[in-house]
Amino acid sequence: KEHISEVEKFTADTKDAIEAFRIKYLGKKGLLNEFFAEFKNVPNDQKKEFGQTINTLKINATEKVNLLKEALESKTEEAGKYGDLTRPGEAMALGARHPISIVKNQIIDIFSRIGFNVSEGPEIEDDWHNFTALNLPEYHPARDMQDTFFIQTDPDILLRTHTSSVQVRYMENNKPPIRTISPGRVYRNEAISARSHCFFHQVEGLYIDKDVSFADLKQTLQFFTTELFGKSKIRLRPSYFPFTEPSAEVDVYWGLETETDYKMTKGTGWLEIMGCGMVDPNVLENCGIDSKEYSGFAFGMGIDRIALLLHQISDIRLLSENDVRFLEQFKSTL
Numbered sequence: 001k002e003h004i005s006e007v008e009k010f011t012a013d014t015k016d017a018i019e020a021f022r023i024k025y026l027g028k029k030g031l032l033n034e035f036f037a038e039f040k041n042v043p044n045d046q047k048k049e050f051g052q053t054i055n056t057l058k059i060n061a062t063e064k065v066n067l068l069k070e071a072l073e074s075k076t077e078e079a080g081k082y083g084d085l086t087r088p089g090e091a092m093a094l095g096a097r098h099p100i101s102i103v104k105n106q107i108i109d110i111f112s113r114i115g116f117n118v119s120e121g122p123e124i125e126d127d128w129h130n131f132t133a134l135n136l137p138e139y140h141p142a143r144d145m146q147d148t149f150f151i152q153t154d155p156d157i158l159l160r161t162h163t164s165s166v167q168v169r170y171m172e173n174n175k176p177p178i179r180t181i182s183p184g185r186v187y188r189n190e191a192i193s194a195r196s197h198c199f200f201h202q203v204e205g206l207y208i209d210k211d212v213s214f215a216d217l218k219q220t221l222q223f224f225t226t227e228l229f230g231k232s233k234i235r236l237r238p239s240y241f242p243f244t245e246p247s248a249e250v251d252v253y254w255g256l257e258t259e260t261d262y263k264m265t266k267g268t269g270w271l272e273i274m275g276c277g278m279v280d281p282n283v284l285e286n287c288g289i290d291s292k293e294y295s296g297f298a299f300g301m302g303i304d305r306i307a308l309l310l311h312q313i314s315d316i317r318l319l320s321e322n323d324v325r326f327l328e329q330f331k332s333t334l
């Protein structure tokens with residue numbers, strides 16, 4: 001009878017404690033088996049009561065074990081719903097900024113320090129903004145300098161070959177003074193190799209005001225290359241672009257310290273990084289700016305090439321293949 005009340009009072013919330021209780025009463029060598037063995041020694045007149053008592057004890061103990069087990073199970077199930085709330089958190093996998101974005105942001109940052117804002121435009125352009133307004137009328141031979149992707153059904157619609165198209169849009173919609181850079185993706189129908197791709201990224205710059213001179217252009221470029229590369233020696237080589245006159249190609253002196261330098265610069269130490277020039281008066285007039293009152297300069301560079309240089313990447317295709325093993329290497333450059 002004592003045991004019956006003990007069973008009634010018993011409670012446990014671990015598997016081990018419940019099992020110990022079960023063994024104590026219901027196990028092979030447990031109390032109940034002992035009592036049943038004792039039964040034959042009980043005097044006849046007490047047999048009935050003794051029998052009833054141990055039967056009750058057996059039923060109660062069995063029930064108790066089942067109840068406790070059920071309670072334990074539903075408790076672990078509940079906890080499972082939320083997971084183990086005491087476990088330490090898992091580290092979050094941080095992404096990395098793409099090298100194109102890293103370099104683009106660096107360039108934007110440098111020019112914003114000398115008063116340039118950022119302008120953007122559509123990648124699908126019309127002939128006017130990509131060519132004609134830029135002093136490249138129909139049948140102009142220089143159109144072939146940039147192999148163009150056309151939309152088959154309409155020769156007027158194309159994928160922009162440079163972000164000079166954004167500068168045209170900017171001039172059409174803003175009055176001088178203008179100081180803007182136009183970063184963005186451009187497309188050219190070129191064979192894909194380690195050095196060139198059919199799409200890449202540019203930052204083009206435009207500065208229009210009264211009395212802007214070639215010296216202003218040179219100083220701006222000098223400032224920019226020093227900030228970006230930490231190398232200050234540049235040279236301008238005469239070149240040709242339909243939208244600038246005079247035009248020049250900008251080289252940075254890279255030095256010849258390593259074999260890579262030698263290869264990159266073809267043994268001269270000079271590395272071409274952009275095109276530039278004084279905006280052709282025809283372009284200003286095409287965009288509604290009085291060329292007798294205003295002058296300006298423009299420049300354009302490829303972000304991809306500069307990213308290859310700065311991060312010593314050997315193949316331009318890596319920039320668009322999205323291989324995480326490549327991208328993960330830029331985590332520290334965030």
Ligand code: PHE
Pocket residue numbers: 161162163164204241244247275276277298299300301
């Ligand atoms: N638009 C030229 C290109 O894509 C670059 C450039 C821009 C050259 C501005 C001169 C002036 O090649």
